[in-house]
Amino acid sequence: MNRSALTPERALWWGPALVLTLILVIAPLLFSDFYLSQVLTKALWLGIAAASLIFLAAYVGMVSLGQVALYGIAGFTMANLVEADGGSPIAWNPWLATLVGILAAVGAGLFFGAIASRSYGIYFLMITLAVAVLTYYFFGQVTQFSGFGGVNSVERPAIVSNPVTDPVNLFYIALLTSAAVYAFVRYLARTPFGLALQGVRDDPSRMRALGYNVPLLRMLAFGLGALIAAFAGIISVWWNTRISPGSIDLTRTIDVLVIAVIGGLFRLEGAWVGAFAFAALDNWTRGLDVVGQRFNTVIGVIFLVIVLLSPGGLMGIWQSITDFLGRRLAGKPPARPSAGARASDSPQPS
Amino acid sequence: MSVSSEGGRARFWALLAVLVLVFAATVAACGGDDEGDGEEAAPTDTGAESDGEATGEAIKIGVFANNEGAFAPFEGQTWGGAMLPLINRGATPVSGNSVDGVEGATIAGHPIEIVYGGSDSTPDKAVEEARRLVEQEQVDILVGPLSGSEGIAVAEYSKEQPGVTFVNGISGAQDTTLKVQSPNFFRFHNDGTQWTAGLGNYAYNELGWRNVVTIGDDYDFPYSQIAGFVAEFCSIGGNVTERLWPPLGEEDYSSYITQIPEDVDGFFMGVGGTGTVAFVKQYGQLRGNLADKIMGGIFMTDPVILEELGDQVVGVVTAGMTAADSQEPAYLEYTSQIESAYPDLAGTGSSVFFYGYYTAMEAIAQALEQVEGDLSDDHAAFREALAGLELEAPLGPIRLDENRQAIMDNFLQQIVADETGDGVPDVKTLETIPEVDQTFAGAFSPDTPSPDRENPACEEGTPPPWTDQGGGR
Numbered sequence: 070m071n072r073s074a075l076t077p078e079r080a081l082w083w084g085p086a087l088v089l090t091l092i093l094v095i096a097p098l099l100f101s102d103f104y105l106s107q108v109l110t111k112a113l114w115l116g117i118a119a120a121s122l123i124f125l126a127a128y129v130g131m132v133s134l135g136q137v138a139l140y141g142i143a144g145f146t147m148a149n150l151v152e153a154d155g156g157s158p159i160a161w162n163p164w165l166a167t168l169v170g171i172l173a174a175v176g177a178g179l180f181f182g183a184i185a186s187r188s189y190g191i192y193f194l195m196i197t198l199a200v201a202v203l204t205y206y207f208f209g210q211v212t213q214f215s216g217f218g219g220v221n222s223v224e225r226p227a228i229v230s231n232p233v234t235d236p237v238n239l240f241y242i243a244l245l246t247s248a249a250v251y252a253f254v255r256y257l258a259r260t261p262f263g264l265a266l267q268g269v270r271d272d273p274s275r276m277r278a279l280g281y282n283v284p285l286l287r288m289l290a291f292g293l294g295a296l297i298a299a300f301a302g303i304i305s306v307w308w309n310t311r312i313s314p315g316s317i318d319l320t321r322t323i324d325v326l327v328i329a330v331i332g333g334l335f336r337l338e339g340a341w342v343g344a345f346a347f348a349a350l351d352n353w354t355r356g357l358d359v360v361g362q363r364f365n366t367v368i369g370v371i372f373l374v375i376v377l378l379s380p381g382g383l384m385g386i387w388q389s390i391t392d393f394l395g396r397r398l399a400g401k402p403p404a405r406p407s408a409g410a411r412a413s414d415s416p417q418p419s
Numbered sequence: 420m421s422v423s424s425e426g427g428r429a430r431f432w433a434l435l436a437v438l439v440l441v442f443a444a445t446v447a448a449c450g451g452d453d454e455g456d457g458e459e460a461a462p463t464d465t466g467a468e469s470d471g472e473a474t475g476e477a478i479k480i481g482v483f484a485n486n487e488g489a490f491a492p493f494e495g496q497t498w499g500g501a502m503l504p505l506i507n508r509g510a511t512p513v514s515g516n517s518v519d520g521v522e523g524a525t526i527a528g529h530p531i532e533i534v535y536g537g538s539d540s541t542p543d544k545a546v547e548e549a550r551r552l553v554e555q556e557q558v559d560i561l562v563g564p565l566s567g568s569e570g571i572a573v574a575e576y577s578k579e580q581p582g583v584t585f586v587n588g589i590s591g592a593q594d595t596t597l598k599v600q601s602p603n604f605f606r607f608h609n610d611g612t613q614w615t616a617g618l619g620n621y622a623y624n625e626l627g628w629r630n631v632v633t634i635g636d637d638y639d640f641p642y643s644q645i646a647g648f649v650a651e652f653c654s655i656g657g658n659v660t661e662r663l664w665p666p667l668g669e670e671d672y673s674s675y676i677t678q679i680p681e682d683v684d685g686f687f688m689g690v691g692g693t694g695t696v697a698f699v700k701q702y703g704q705l706r707g708n709l710a711d712k713i714m715g716g717i718f719m720t721d722p723v724i725l726e727e728l729g730d731q732v733v734g735v736v737t738a739g740m741t742a743a744d745s746q747e748p749a750y751l752e753y754t755s756q757i758e759s760a761y762p763d764l765a766g767t768g769s770s771v772f773f774y775g776y777y778t779a780m781e782a783i784a785q786a787l788e789q790v791e792g793d794l795s796d797d798h799a800a801f802r803e804a805l806a807g808l809e810l811e812a813p814l815g816p817i818r819l820d821e822n823r824q825a826i827m828d829n830f831l832q833q834i835v836a837d838e839t840g841d842g843v844p845d846v847k848t849l850e851t852i853p854e855v856d857q858t859f860a861g862a863f864s865p866d867t868p869s870p871d872r873e874n875p876a877c878e879e880g881t882p883p884p885w886t887d888q889g890g891g892r
Contacts, residue, residue, distance in 0.1 A: 218639045219568065311542060352555070
């Protein structure tokens, strides 16, 4: 099938995406400051964190629990290097600190990636879980960098206005970063490097036989995942104006995993869809009078239903709908394997 | 995933249903927000239709404690404390569970709407929840948070919201008021440092301790507790040889207990709410009877913890802002009010969680009564009333200093064998230390380093007025 042909299925897939993007672009006009900041901006940076996990899971076959720790490393490094209440007394230029924070996370990602690169499946998961716990306790114990009270009132670059009183700038920063991350990963997937990664995902032994250095590829992929996570870490610190070990504890680690799973662990878009569902549900159920303090139960049940009904998460649900409607509109019989064109450029569970 | 059979079609409709559900959730989330905006636009119309004597404009009070994390078990107590002043003013509890709130609350003729919130003891979540309550639910007054690090973060946030008045729940870090000094953040109970007043003096002058080790969880609240003990004990000549800091959430304290040298005179324990039980039990197993060696932080006398530990802690001396054995009529009335409002919470009136949220809401209610519920001019009159309030609380008067931090009595107490027959050790008050303020005779000021692992340094200084050396007795 011609890749660029506008089939009804493609229209159904990209049409809503276009509308959503437009809504996001003019979101500051549509939503209150609170909603813009506490739901949309939060969903965007959580989405970036989840995207780093989905990138690893979908393209390299590495389900990592270490992404929150890596964004924590970026956030803590940045927070320590600028003027803040707590942490180290260093006060660098916020942009320089941001750059160093991102580099630190990438460095840590490559280092942990080197350690974990020869492990697969549950063992890889355990190593990354260890990274998460290690990072949490490191920042909790080393009071020169943080301690459990964390680093508060972190200075931001001037362009990042006060996230409480003027959240628009930070929203656009998060939106642009999300778009850039999305485009970058989609582009990367078609480069020889990206194809090699997908080869490693599908059959590491065969890739090794073909002469690829599989551990190196996996290590580099983990470093790239850390780079994406680092953006989330930096924006989260700007958004919170603080970071503490509580910001990167196991609960947050699981939150990001849940976001990726309900969004769709094997579709990159799912990261932001899942993050939005997560942020909106968390906010909405807390305000429900009927639910009151039992909001966590409601959130849990909704997530459970999503995952039970659709292993592909919300994106899986949407794909079923577009497949179904697309075939109806095209007048084709419903009993047909999924459209080949899309399957080729989007990763599938291995 | 392909839709290929009848079963598949059923599945498709089920998926569609879920999608609609999620979409509805999202729309409702936006809708709720719009509603908030609407109320902001026309606040004067609400409340008028309320029944009875409540004729004034409705006042929204957000209450939040911890519904997740290490302190979640205390949520019932915090909410009981926050609801009791409203129940005493005619409101009825929705159920026996205090967290469900109250109905028909009025203060000075204004209907009171309580908005539920809950955090998980991390500063991030506390601020997120405070923001939701302030910016989305549009509360006028916010009561909370519970934990030490949360308080500092929320006090910082309160500076961004000059139109809302914040009253601390029971978070006890010293910096929250002493350093942050937010003009619209009030704390009607003593901080973690003030709660230790009298312990250093007792250790040095009554028990004859000279060399002491401290042990406390590694976060803001125990920093404050241990700072108070160190400042007082060292100012009159004591020596703190070592400070041990197990991480927050630690459950196995054995490696820390073995680090305590056998030859010290005693140690001060500032382990937090949930670690106390584990610590005491493990100490008993490793070192035997601890009663003559240990001084406890505020949580030792918490009714729940006391019940759990039983006779193991008989003899231990602690200090805090509540006195379970008080026979003052005001206190007895307060405990009987709790018993009739929330039978499940009977006996928890001396818990700092209950008492802290109680004093917060009682202060709000009294200040609102003084200004007849007038919150105009960005709460100016209301805040003046709060700042000048002489709160006659069940356990003694409370007034605020210039940082809007409570000055109140502290109680030096000893845990003694059960006499009331309920199987739980009793608490005997040894001494009431009147009007403890935040400075400890100059040991703490806005310019001194925040309490942390090393600060304050152990050095002789001006003894606080309640010590023997300071002329206290």
